[in-house]
Amino acid sequence: MPHSARVYFFGTCLIDLIFPQAGLAAMRLLRREGLEVIFPQGQTCCGQPAYNSGYDAAARAVARQQLATFPEDYPILVPSASCAGMMKVQYPKLFAGTADEERALHLAARVHELTDYLARVLDWRRPDLGPPLKVVLHHSCSARREMGVSGAAADLLARLANLEVVEPDHAHECCGFGGTFAVKQPEISAAMAADKAAAILATGARVLVGQDCGCLLNLGGTLAYGLTAKGLTASPRTPDPQAPVVKHIAELLWERTHAP
Amino acid sequence: MNSPAREAILQRLRRRTTGGARPAPENPVRRFDWSPEERLRRFTAALTAVRGEVILVGDDWPACLFSRLQAKGATNLRYAADTALGAELVRAWPDRGAIALIPHDQPIEACRTDLFTATDASLTGCLGGIAETGTLVLWPSIQEPRLISLVPPIHAVVLEADRIRSTFHEFLIEEDWAGRGLPTNALLISGPSKSADIEQTLAYGVHGPKELLVLIREGRAATDPHRNLPRDPTAALAGALA
C-alpha cells in the first residue's frame, strides 16, 4: 500500500513523561520502515484530561496548540488509541462552530493510531528474533470502541512467530483507568483494576502488552502492588516480583525484531 | 381537554421548533421468503423452545384436545359458545362427563369466581400465528373475551396452518391493522406465562396460563382468512367478515 514518506509523530503527554521508551521504540519502528518521522517539539497534550472533566475551554486552548504544531499534510501517528480518538473523533466536536473548525477537521482526518498504521498502511512484517514467550494482550476501550483498532494489535502480534498471545477473561471490560476517573472514583476504579489484574494473572503470561499507556500504567501499578480481586498478594511497599512485566506494543515489536 | 399542565408542556416542547422533520422511512415488509412448511416449522420450533406445546391436528381436533386435557388432569374446559370453533367443539367432544364444557357467555361480573377458581382450561381461536417468534395473534371479541385466554391455568388455541405469517410486521401491514381499527385489546401470545425474576431462573405459570397448547390444523382451504373470528357486530371487524 502506498504510504507517505513523511509522518508526524504525536507522542502523548503520558508517554513523554512516564513511558518515553515506548515513544522512542515506535519512532524507531517507523524510521526502520523508511519513513521520515517528524517530532515537532512544540507538541504537548491532546487535551483529553480537561475535555473528559468538562473543562472544554481549557481543552480547546491546549488542543489549539496541537492544531498549530501539526500543520502540514502528513499523517499524524499516535501511540495511543485514547489520544488518537481524542484528536480524530472529538476534535471535530470540540471545534464545531469555531474559527478553528476547518483546521481541526484537517488534523482529524490525518490522525492514525500507531498499530493501525503499522498493520494496515505499512503492512509491517519483521522476523521474530526473540525466544518463545507468552504475552497477554489488553485492548483499551478506546482501541476497541472509539477507534476500532483492536484487530490491528492482535494482527501485529500474530506476525511474530514465537509469541503466544492470550487475552484475559472478561476482555471486553474496562480496566478502570478512565483518566481522571481513577482519581475521582478511586474505589470503583480499584475494584475494576483488581478484577482485570486477577484475570491477567490467571493467563499465566509473563508480559502484559497493550496499545494505551494509560491502561498499562493503571494495570502495571495494580499488578505490582499485588492487588487482585482476591485481595493483596504481596505487601504494598515492595513491588510484587511475580507481577507480569508491562510493555507498550511498540516496545515489544521493536525488542522482538531488532538485533542489537 | 385543556389544562394548565397540558398547555405548559406543549408550550415548552414547541419552543424548539424543529418543524419539517421527515417521517421515519418505511420498513420493508416481507423480510423472509419462507414457504408455508418453513413457517410452520419455525413457528413450532420457536414456541416449543419456550415450553409451548404444539400438535398438528385435522378436523378431529376436539378428540385430540380431549385426550391431552385428560392427561393433564383437567376436569372442565371453558370455551366461547357462539363461534364456529365452539360449534365444532361441542359437536365432536368425546365425553362431557369426564371433562365438562363450560360456555363462556356471561359478563365477567357474573362468572368471575368460577373463572378464577373453578376453571381448569380454556379454548380460543386466534387470528393467526407469527413464524419468526412463535407467536399467536389474538383479537379478543364479544364472544371470546380477554380473560378467557389469561386466567385458567391451561390455554388451548386452534390455529389454522395457512394463517401463519412470517413476521409481526407482515400482519400489521398486510391486514391493515391501523386502517381497520384495532380491537380493545389486541394480543400477541408467545408461550406460557413465565418469570426469571428470582436468580434469573425461569419459573412458569406465574400469573397467566402455566400451559399453552396450540392445535395447528392443516389442510384447510384459505377461503376466508377470518373464518375463526367470532361473528362480531362491532364496527372494527364488520368489514372483515364481508
Add this chain to the structure above:
Amino acid sequence: MPPEFSVRVGQALDNERLRRNIRRTMDGLVAKRRQAFPDTDELTVLRRRGKLIRGQALANLPDLLLELEANCERNGIQVHWAETAAEGNALVLDLLRRQGARRVIKGKSMVSEEMGLNHYLEAQGIQAVETDLGEFILQLAGERPSHIIAPAIHKDRGEIAALFAAHFPEYPYTEDIEGLTAIARRIMREHFGQAVAGLSGVNFAIAETGTLCLVENEGNGRLCTTAPDLHIAVCGIEKVIARLDQLPPLLTLLTRSATGQPITTYVNLISGPRREGERDGPREVHLVLLDNGRSRIHRDQQLRATLRCIRCGACMNHCPVYSRLGGHAYGTVYPGPIGSVLEPQIQGLDRQGELAEASSLCGACGEVCPVRIPLPGLLRRLRAEGVGDGPDAGVPGHGSRRKVLHRLIWSLWRQAHAHPPLYWLMTRLATRLRRLLPTGLGPWARTRTPSVIAPRSLHELARAEGFAHE
C-alpha cells in the same frame, strides 16, 4: 439523610454476596443479548432504524402528543397531563378516589417509581399492590428496584425465601424457585379476582391509532389492565411513537436487548375501555402523560437524545461500574448509564451530578444502546454543565459542581500545556526533580505501586536521536 454516594459505593463494593449476585446476572444478560443478535449487520441496521424512529418522534413530539391524545380520546381513553410527579400522583389519587378504590393492583412501571406513587398513595390510605414477581418481592422487603427490567436481581433465593417465610408464615419455608413462585401466584390470585383498580406503565404509546403497548412475561400486566373496572396507565411524554408499523422494529430491539428474548410472552395493544356488548375489560381507561423535566431536556438538541431511551436496560447490563455496584448504590430510580444521564437532568446536577462522574467513559453502554444514544458523550456534556463550562443550556444545577481548587488545577494545566516554553519548563523540572516529587496522587497510590517519572522526556530523547522537528 441518605448516605453519600461514596459511602454507598464503599458499602456495595464490600458486599460480597451482592457483587456475586449482580455479576452473575449481568454476565448472563450480556451473553443472552449476544446470542439474540448473531448477525451484526442486521443489528446495525436495526439500531439505526430504532434511532431514526425514536428521533423523529422526539422531533415531532408536540404534534404526536396531540395526535395521541385525539386518537386515544376517540377510542374512549381519557387523557390527562401532569407537569410534575406531584401533579401526576394527585391525578391518580383523584381517579382512584372517584372509583372508591382502597387498593390498586400494579403492573411494573418505572414511571410510577419515579413519581413515588406507592408511598404517596399509602399516605392517602390507598394500598398499592405490586403484582410483578420481582416488584412483589421488593415490596415485601421495602426496597426500591435495583434494575429497570429485573428489579430484584440483587437478591438470591435464600434472601427471598427468608422474606416469604417472614411475611407468609402460613406457607412452609422453601428456597425452591418454583415453590416461591407458586406462593406468589396464589397470593396474587386473590388480588386479581377482587381488584377494582389497576395501574400500569406503557412501553410505547402509538399516536396513529391511540394505542398503548405493554410488554411482559408474567401475565400480571394483562390482569391489571383487564380484570379491574378502572385502568390507569402512566407514561412519560417521550414514549410516544408515530405509527403502528414502527412498533415491530422497536419491539424486537427492546426484547432482545433487555433479556435476549425474540419477543416477550405477552404483547398487549390496548385501544380503549370495554366496548358496547363486550363482557370483560375495564369500564374506564385513563392515560396520565408525565413531563417531570422531559420537556426541558427536549429543548437541548444534544441532550434530547436522552429521551430516545426505550428502557431496555442493556446499558447497565454492560456497564463495568453498574455490574460492581448494583442499582441501589446509585441512590436513584434509574441507575446505570441511563440513570447517570437522566437523573442529573431531572433532579439537577447539584443533587445528582456526581453520577455523571462515576464512569470511566469506556463506551460499553453506547455500543449496545438499541437506539444509539451517545451515552458517553452525554455524560461528558453533563460534566461540562456541572462545572459551568460554556453557556447555561438550562440543565438544573448548571455550574453547581464548580470547585475553586479544580478550576485552579485546570487553569495551571492549561497554561503548562498550551504554551510550549512552559511545558518544556514543567517537564524539565519533573524529570530532573523526579526523585523529590511525591509518589503518586493520593487515592491513585492507595492501590497501585507509584509510577516513576522518566529521567528524560520523549521530547529530549527524540531530539537526541536526531528526529526532525519540522
